[in-house]
Amino acid sequence: MSVKQVLIVGGGMVGAACAIKLAKQGMQVCVIEQQVIDPQAVLQSEQVDIRVSAINRFSEQLLDELGAMPALRQNRIAPYTQLEAYEDKPEQLLFDCQELGASHLGHLVENKLLQAALWAQFEQYDIKVCSPEGPALQLLQTSQGATLIYEHEQFECDLIIAADGGRSRIRQLAGIGVTGWQYQQHCMGILIKLDAPQQTKTWQQFKPSGPIAFLPMQYPYANLIWYDEGAKLKQLQQLDKAALKKQIEAHFFTLPGDFEIETAAVFPLARQHANTYIGRRVTLIGDAAHTINPLAGQGVNLGFKDVDALAKALADTSANLAGALVHYQRTRRTDNLLMMSMMDACYFGFSNSLSPLKHLRNLALTAANKAGPIKKQVLKHAMGGIT
Secondary structure (H helix, E strand, O other): OOOOEEEEEOOOHHHHHHHHHHHHOOOEEEEEOOOOOOHHHHHHOOOOOOOEEEEEHHHHHHHHHOOOHHHHHOOOEEEEOEEEEEOOOOOOEEEEHHHHOOOOOEEEEEHHHHHHHHHOOOHHHOOEEEOOOOOOOEEEEOOOOEEEEOOOOEEEEOEEEEOOOOOOHHHHHOOOOEEEEEEEEEEEEEEEEEEOOOOOEEEEEOOOOOOEEEEEOOOOEEEEEEEEEHHHHHHHHOOOHHHHHHHHHHHOOOOOOEEEEEEEEEEEEEEEEEOOOEOOOEEEOHHHOEEOOHHHOOHHHHHHHHHHHHHHHHHOOOOOHHHHHHHHHHHHHHHHHHHHHHHHHHHHHHOOOOHHHHHHHHHHHHHHHOOOHHHHHHHHHHOOOOO
């Protein structure tokens, strides 16, 4: 295979991880990113990011391999040991790391810290970062290579990797369509400072108006997730902190202590899946390929699995580029679709107040909690297949 020069468009968490992974395999990597960061300044900043990811054990292993986990372990990172899902009463369905003899299920980490810990490795692997003005205008693919053209610059390479998010410009230029929809609900993330000891259990409660969730960050911070109609959440966002706190207290019944609101943000929810992950000299990873309901925080974990699968496919020197990309797509597309469908089944199945369904849901949660081997397999899958 003749892939030596790689252009990765998008330097977020998934794009940055892909850059390091391929550079470690000996490829020349250039990252296109408009918002260049100073990784050390971000890692040393005391400003807490409202955007949080729940990275599972598979992702941790990858981040260890890429050199990012040591920096994260010295920063604001919080392990979680239990994951709970319920509708009427706590512990209807409780996953505990002790069921698998593991020390934890994963970690909650701020997105900006995760990105910065990866960027801090760029210099070691001679990864170049470029910030051309404006959007890409044209993408050319031939049997010899690919060219990405901007107004004042152009970049030539063997392979372009689109890691530029759900509104991927590269996907558009490559002529790759998507299927999906906007969910009727929006999501509010609320960063709070909690007057309670360090928490290690993350939980989700299903309500007819939409689920809510508690994500314990490093003491004293936590993140609350609130699904509801967009208009209602935007109205809540306009309230002063005292009024918003009253609304939170009326909606979140099981918070472990008193709290202060730091900040809140509302964003729409969408499901989107690219019709194909690959072109002649282009491939998609992360949100450029698939955006998932963030119900279980699996989005970035799926992206990291994309990175691992793509790197393995490209490392196979016995395959040509077309064969390698087909293998990557075959490896990841079905798994991503399965996870997207599972999240939708939970989301739509619980977001209603129909009495017969409510009764069945509660029976299903209770039965799942007592399922023994099946429950352990689900737990292993949530941890990324690593215990």
